[in-house]
Amino acid sequence: MKILPKHSLKAWVERLRATHRVVAPRETYGQYIFEEIENADDLVLDYHTSVLPPKKYLLPPREDLFAFNAKTMEMSPLIEEIQPTVIMALHTCDLHAITLLDKIQGTGHTDQHYQARRRKTTLVSIECLKPCMDHAFCKSMGTLAVPEGFDVHLTDLGDRYAVDIGSEQGEQLIEGLSLFWEPVEADYDRVNQVMAGKWPNFDYRLDCDVTDLPDLLAASQDSALWDEVGDTCLACGQCTKVCPTCYCFDVLDEIDLKLEHGKRIRVWDSCLIEKFAVVAGGHNFRSSQARRLRHRFLRKGKYQFESYGLLGCVGCGRCALSCPAHITPIGLLNTLAERRRPATEEASSRS
Amino acid sequence: MKPKVAFFEFTSCEGCQLTVLDTLQRHPELLEVIEIVQFREAMTERSDDYQIAFIEGSCTRPSDEEKIREIRTQAQIVIAVGACAHLGGINAIRNRMPLDDVREYVYGDKKDWFETYPARPLSAVIKVDAVIPGCPIDRDEFAMAVTHLLQGRMPAIPDYPLCIECKLTENVCMFLRGQTCLGPITRAGCDAICPSCGQGCEGCRGLVPSPNLGSIKEALRERGMTEEQIDARLSLFLTYQTMQMDGVTPA
């Protein structure tokens, strides 16, 4: 652990900007979006949540894959120059989401574009000391503490930050800088105090245990709740666009008017829009909004856990905040848990 | 051989045709790949030998129908350009009112001098092969539509809601800004230009294929809109489509 006095934060960020693109949250209409900071004075570390998660720097909403010439039938790679990037002030939920994405994009057919960006990205996270918003349920999901594999993690101690270094890449951001002090006994005491003090600020909002989610969802496949919620869902797809763990994309070709120079691009897709599961021939194998919603929740709470050992939801609450129909994971999962209970009680009273 | 293209207008403001002109200025190469043989707003020459017809405007008079059918007979491909041709447009607002009242309101004691009937999209009169939605249309989408036609396929327009594009642009949702928006039920393709400029969407690109009208009304109600205001909001561009959903098609 090191100590960074708050008055040295700007100097540190200016140093980083000499060698890196530094991105951080910026306020707009009461929300925050991650953007490159042009001046260390613009830095905001204290924010609630961002509209799009910082995954956009690893998996951009629109990304060129390759260029082609339709006349000569030649293809050329389009690897854009990737600047070394520091993402500032990630919350631990978003860090957990990146841990999951790292796993997904690094398993099987590894995603070269993701990997290239990831290698050049260093994550500076910050400890949340109070819930970012009412919709957050990170404590229930176990994402309120820093995951393994962080780079640099900050904890606000009032007039200074405690700085934990979790990787070599992180080490490089502070190496040899006299801005960072060695901690003294009182700093450790302060960290313990802050960390112990923060937990009561957060509620457990999920009524079942997080480890029970895959079973709960498996038992709820035929629940009538999917139809009920499906009736109110607008299929607007916002919940998936803002989710830090969603990674589905669609692939499109663009070509100029002379039908010669084109490029293949990919764009974030969404399993909640009507045509997502339409296959060649026109069949839609998830033909109702209820089935599409069920798919999304099973994916977050069951399938990804089965495939990667990590749940696909980190409890950030962005989907709940965005949903014009107020469909929230907490509301939905707690209702499923409540509806399962009588059946379980019945079963146990029989045995 | 360059395809021969003609432009026509019916009841409309000609804003979409102006957008076409603007697209021609931005993409002069368009003229290298298509041959425009008729375009009243842009040229004097006029030929009825064309393969592709772009039609702006809605059909608002029985006598428009014959001309529209003539175009259909001549053209191999007919494309509805803009909200009027695609949806009946704002001309269709009147469809929910008694036609006689409308005539009186507009023409006063001369109401019997003019021919009119409920406004309708082109597709209510003839088979339309494709649409370029919007009020006005989007320049890039027009260029893309031409590209698709040159490739021998019909212009593909998004079939998902505006919210998708709006979130890719990372706009703060109008609902979170205390305003309202029809984005969740409106077809994407304009890059969410209105929310990007701080205005809720008015639905000029028409409804998505399966809009959840009940839920959008509830969302508007929650923001304090009265039933009257909600109906008005849904009638600016969506009168014809919402009436159709209620099973009403004007004679």
Ligand code: SF4
């Ligand atoms: S499902 Fe919702 S709460 Fe969970 S990670 Fe995604 S956006 Fe956050």
Ligand code: SF4
């Ligand atoms: S969900 Fe929890 S971890 Fe994520 S930003 Fe909010 S408070 Fe922090």
Ligand code: SF4
């Ligand atoms: S944000 Fe809400 S209404 Fe929109 S698709 Fe997601 S669950 Fe449905």
Ligand code: SF4
């Ligand atoms: S501003 Fe409108 S289009 Fe954008 S996300 Fe919100 S509801 Fe959807």
Ligand code: SF4
């Ligand atoms: S945001 Fe809505 S009203 Fe504005 S141009 Fe797009 S579809 Fe039309």
